[in-house]
Amino acid sequence: MFPLVALGACLLYASWTNGAYGQQEWLHCLLALCVIAVYVFLRGGRVDREKTWGSTATFALTALLPLYVFVQAIPLPGGVVSLLSPARGALAAMLSDVGLEPAYYAISVHAAKTLEHGLRFVGYALVVLMVREAALRRPGRSWSLAAPLVVVAVLQAVAGLLQVQFGEPMARGSYPNRNHYAGLLEMALPFAPAFSFAVMRKNRGRFSAALGPAMLVAFGWIVAVLLLAAVLLSLSRAGFLIALLGIVQVVLLRFAPSWRPGGALQGRGLAALAALAAAFLTAFIFLPSDALIGRFADLAATEEISADGRVGMWGETLDLIGDYWLAGCGLGGFRSAFVAYRLSSPMNQISYAHNDFLQYLAELGVIGFGLGLAAVLAIWARVLKRFGTEADPDKRYLALGCLVSIHSLALHSLVDFNLYIPANAFAFAWVLGVSSALAQQDSGRRSPGNVTIYREEFVESTMRLR
Numbered sequence: 313m314f315p316l317v318a319l320g321a322c323l324l325y326a327s328w329t330n331g332a333y334g335q336q337e338w339l340h341c342l343l344a345l346c347v348i349a350v351y352v353f354l355r356g357g358r359v360d361r362e363k364t365w366g367s368t369a370t371f372a373l374t375a376l377l378p379l380y381v382f383v384q385a386i387p388l389p390g391g392v393v394s395l396l397s398p399a400r401g402a403l404a405a406m407l408s409d410v411g412l413e414p415a416y417y418a419i420s421v422h423a424a425k426t427l428e429h430g431l432r433f434v435g436y437a438l439v440v441l442m443v444r445e446a447a448l449r450r451p452g453r454s455w456s457l458a459a460p461l462v463v464v465a466v467l468q469a470v471a472g473l474l475q476v477q478f479g480e481p482m483a484r485g486s487y488p489n490r491n492h493y494a495g496l497l498e499m500a501l502p503f504a505p506a507f508s509f510a511v512m513r514k515n516r517g518r519f520s521a522a523l524g525p526a527m528l529v530a531f532g533w534i535v536a537v538l539l540l541a542a543v544l545l546s547l548s549r550a551g552f553l554i555a556l557l558g559i560v561q562v563v564l565l566r567f568a569p570s571w572r573p574g575g576a577l578q579g580r581g582l583a584a585l586a587a588l589a590a591a592f593l594t595a596f597i598f599l600p601s602d603a604l605i606g607r608f609a610d611l612a613a614t615e616e617i618s619a620d621g622r623v624g625m626w627g628e629t630l631d632l633i634g635d636y637w638l639a640g641c642g643l644g645g646f647r648s649a650f651v652a653y654r655l656s657s658p659m660n661q662i663s664y665a666h667n668d669f670l671q672y673l674a675e676l677g678v679i680g681f682g683l684g685l686a687a688v689l690a691i692w693a694r695v696l697k698r699f700g701t702e703a704d705p706d707k708r709y710l711a712l713g714c715l716v717s718i719h720s721l722a723l724h725s726l727v728d729f730n731l732y733i734p735a736n737a738f739a740f741a742w743v744l745g746v747s748s749a750l751a752q753q754d755s756g757r758r759s760p761g762n763v764t765i766y767r768e769e770f771v772e773s774t775m776r777l778r
Contacts, residue, residue, distance in 0.1 A: 313456075314351070315348055315351065315352050315442055315445070315446050316443075316446050316456065316457070316459075316460055317460070318344070318348045318351075319345075319348060319439065319442060319443065319460065319742070320459075320460025320461075320463065320464065322341055322344045322345060322348070322738075323460060323461065323464050323735065323738055323739065323742070324463075324464050324467065325337075325340070325341065325344075326338075326341050326734055326735040326738050327464055327468060327485075327486060327487075327496060327735040327739075328486045329486070330486065330487065330488055331486075331487055331488075331489075331492055331733040331734060331735040331736065332733075332734040332735050332738070333488075333733060333734060335428065337734075338431075338432060338435070338734050341435060341734065341738070342431060342432075342434070342435045345435050345438045345439065345442075346438070348438075348442060349438045349441070349442060352442050352445055352446075353441075353442075353445070367748070367752055368690070369686075369687040369688075369690035369691045369694075369748065369751075370440060370441070370444060370687070370691070370748045372683055372684075372686070372687035373437065373440055373684065373687045373688070373691075373744065374437035374438075374440050374441050375437070376683055377433060377437075377680065377683055377684050377687070378430060378433040378434050378437055380676070380679065380680045380683060381426060381429065381430040381433055381643045381676075381680065382427070382430050383419070384418065384419045384420045384423075384426050384430075384639070384640065384642045384643060384676075384680075385418050385419075385420050385423045385424075385426040385427045385430060385642065386418060386423075387414075387416035387417055387418055388416060388417070388418065388419065389415070389416060390404060390414065390415055390416065390417060393417060393418070393419055396419060396638055396639040397419050397636055397638065397639045397640075397641075397677075398635075399635040399636050399641075400417075400419055400420075400421060400636070400639075400641070403421065404417050418642070419639050419640070419642060420640075420641065420642020420643070420644075420645050421641045421642055421645045421648045421649045422642055422644060422645040422647075422648040422649075423642065425642070425643075425644035425645055425648070426642040426643050426644050426645060428644060429643040429644035430643065432734055432737070433643075435734075435738070436737055436738065436740075436741040437741075439738055439741040439742055439745060440741045440742075440744050440745040440748065441745070442745070443457065443741075443742050443745025443746055443749070444745040444746070444748045444749045447745065447746055447748075447749030447750070448749050448752070454704075454706040454707050454710045455507060455510075455706060455710065457710070457746045457749075458500075458503045458507075458710060458713060458746065460742075461499070461500050461503070461739055461742050461743070462500045462503050462504065462535065464496075464500070464739075465496060465497050465499075465500030465501070465539055466500075466535060466538060466539070468485035468486065468487075468493065468496060468497065468542070469483075469485070469497060469538050469539050469541070469542035470538075470542075471483075471485045471486065472484060472485045472493065472542040472545060472546060473538075473541065473542055473545065476545050481547075482545060482546055482547045483542050483545040483546045484546055485542075487733075489733075490546040490547060490548050490551075491546075491548045491550065491551060491724075491728050491730075492728070492730055492733045492736060493546055493548070493551075494543045494546045494548035494550070494551025494552070494554075494555070494724075495551065495721070495724050495728065495730035495733070495736050496735065496736050496739055497539045497542055497543050497546075497551070497555065498539075498543060498551055498554050498555045498558055498720045498721075498724065499717045499720055499721055499736070499739050499740065499743060500539060500717070500739070501536060501539040501540065501543075501555055501558050501559070501720070502558045502559070502561070502562050502712070502713045502715075502716035502717050502720065503710075503713035503717065504532045504533070504535040504536035504539065505532060505533060505536045505559055505562045505563065506532075506562050506709040506710065506712045506713035506716070507528075507532040507709065507713070508528070508529045508530075508531075508532030508533055508536075509562070509566050509705075509709050509712075510705045510706050510708070510709035510710070511525050511528045511529050511532070512525075512529055513705035513708075513709070514705045514706075536559060539555070540555050540556070540559070543555040550723075550724050550727050550728060551724070554720050554723050554724050555720075557719075557720070557723070558716050558717075558719070558720045561715075561716045561719060562712060562713070562716050565699070565712055565715070565716075566712070622666055624655065624656030625654075625656050625662060625665060625666065626665065626666075626667060626670060628650070628653045628654060628655060628656060629650070629653075629665045629667070629670045629671070629674055630670070631653050632646075632649055632650060632653045632674045633670070633673050633674045636649065636674060636677060637677060637678055638677050638678055638679060639677040639679055639680075640673075640674060640675045640676040640677030640679075640680055640681070641674060641675055642675060643672075643675045643676060643680075644675065645675055646663070646664065646665060646671050646674055646675055647661075647662065647663045647664075649674070650662055650665075664729040664732060665729070666727060666728055666729060667725070667726060667727065667728075667729075668725035668726075668728070668729055668730065668731045668732070669725060669726065671729065671732075672684070672731070688718075688744065691744060691747050691748050691751055692715070692718055692747070694750075694751035695711050695714055695715055695747045695750055695751050696711075696715060698711045698750050698751060699711040699712050699715060707750060710746070710750065711747075711750050714743055714746055714747040714750065715747075717743045718740075718743060718744075718747070721736075721740050721743075
C-alpha cells in the first residue's frame with residue numbers, strides 16, 4: 313500500500329506545482345520516484361514476470377525508449393549521425409567553412425534539452441514499472457490502483473470550482489493552462505462511471521435491500537459529475553468534448569454485449585444507443601456556458617495562436633518531419649529545429665506543435681516514435697481483449713476505465729501537448745502501468761467471451777429465483 317500512497321503524493325505534488333513544468337519541480341519528483349523505486353524493487357518477494365506481449369511492451373516503454381532518447385543526446389561519429397540524420401549532418405557541415413566542423417556530435421539539435429527530457433522519460437518509466445508492480449502484487453484490490461489518480465483529479469476539480477465561485481473567469485486548479493488542467497481531469501474521469509458499473513454488476517440479482525452498493529454507485533457518478541463540471545468551467549473546448557465522449561464511451565462499451573455479435577443491434581442495445589446519443593446531444597447543447605460557446609466559434613485557435621496559424625504550423629512541422637524522419641531532431645529539440653521551418657505566426661515563440669503525435673514524430677523520428685507507439689498499442693490491444701473476456705467485474709471495468717482514459721489522452725493530443733506537461737504524462741504513465749498489469753494478470757475466472765459471461769449471469773439469477 314505504501315508505494316501507491318507515495319506515488320499518489322508525488323503525483324499530487326507534480327500537479328500542484330504548475331504541472332511540474334519547471335525543471336526544479338520535476339527534479340523533486342524524480343528524486344522522490346527514485347527513492348520509492350529503491351523501496352519497491354529492492355524489497356523481497358518480487359512478483360513473477362512471465363514472457364507475454366504485455367511485459368514486452370512494458371520493457372519497450374520503460375527501457376528501450378528512454379535508452380533511445382539518451383542515444384540521441386550523446387556524441388557519435390559524424391559519419392554515423394549523417395547516415396541516421398542527413399539534415400543534422402548538414403547543419404554540422406555548415407561549420408566546415410570556418411574550420412569548426414566537429415568529428416563527433418549528437419543526433420539531437422539541442423543535446424542538453426534532450427538529456428533533460430530523457431530524465432523525464434526515466435521518471436515516467438519508473439511510474440509505469442512501480443504501478444505495474446503494485447497491481448501484480450495486489451490482484452484482489454483492483455480499484456485501489458486507480459484511486460490515487462482519481463483523488464488527485466477530484467482535489468484539482470474542487471480547487472477549480474472554488475476559483476470560479478470566488479470570481480475567477482475559469483477553472484484551472486493549480487495549472488497555468490486550462491487545457492492541460494482539463495487534460496488531467498479527463499484522464500481520471502472514466503474510472504468513476506466504470507467503478508459504478510462494476511458495483512452494479514457485482515450486486516446484480518440481489519433482491520434484498522443493499523444500501524451500501526447503492527451508495528457506492530451514486531458516489532461514482534457524483535465524482536464523474538464533479539470532474540465534468542470542472543472541465544466545463546475550465547472553458548476548454550477539447551476538454552469538454554473529450555470528457556463527454558469519455559462518459560459516452562464507458563456507457564457504450566458497458567452495453568456493447570447486449571448487441572448481437574454479428575453487428576446488428578437488438579431491442580435493448582438499440583434503445584441504449586438512442587438514449588446515449590440523445591443524452592450526448594442534450595449535454596452538448598445545454599451544458600456549455602456562453603463563454604465556452606463563444607470559444608467554439610474558432611475551433612483551432614488558442615489564446616496565443618490563431619486557427620490559420622495553428623494549421624500552418626502543423627504543415628511546417630510536417631516539413632520538419634520530412635527532413636528528420638528517421639532519427640528525429642532530438643526529444644525536446646523541436647523549438648530549436650523549427651526555427652528554420654517557421655513561416656506562420658512570426659511574432660510568436662513556438663515551443664510546441666500543439667499536436668503530440670506530430671511533435672514526437674519530429675523529435676523521435678520513425679525509430680523512437682514507432683517504438684513508443686507500438687508498445688502503447690500492444691498494451692491497449694491486450695487490455696481491450698481483457699475487457700472482452702474478463703468475468704471479474706472489478707478487473708473488467710477497471711480495464712474499461714484504462715481504455716477510455718487512453719482514448720481521451722490520445723484525442724486531446726491531436727490538438728494540444730498534454731504529454732509535455734510532466735504531471736499529465738505522469739498520470740498517463742500511471743494508466744499505462746495499470747493497463748500493463750491487467751494485460752498480464754491471469755484471471756481467476758476467465759470465460760471465452762461475453763456470451764459465456766451473460767449465460768452465467770442468467771443461471772445465477774435463475775437459481776436465486778428458485
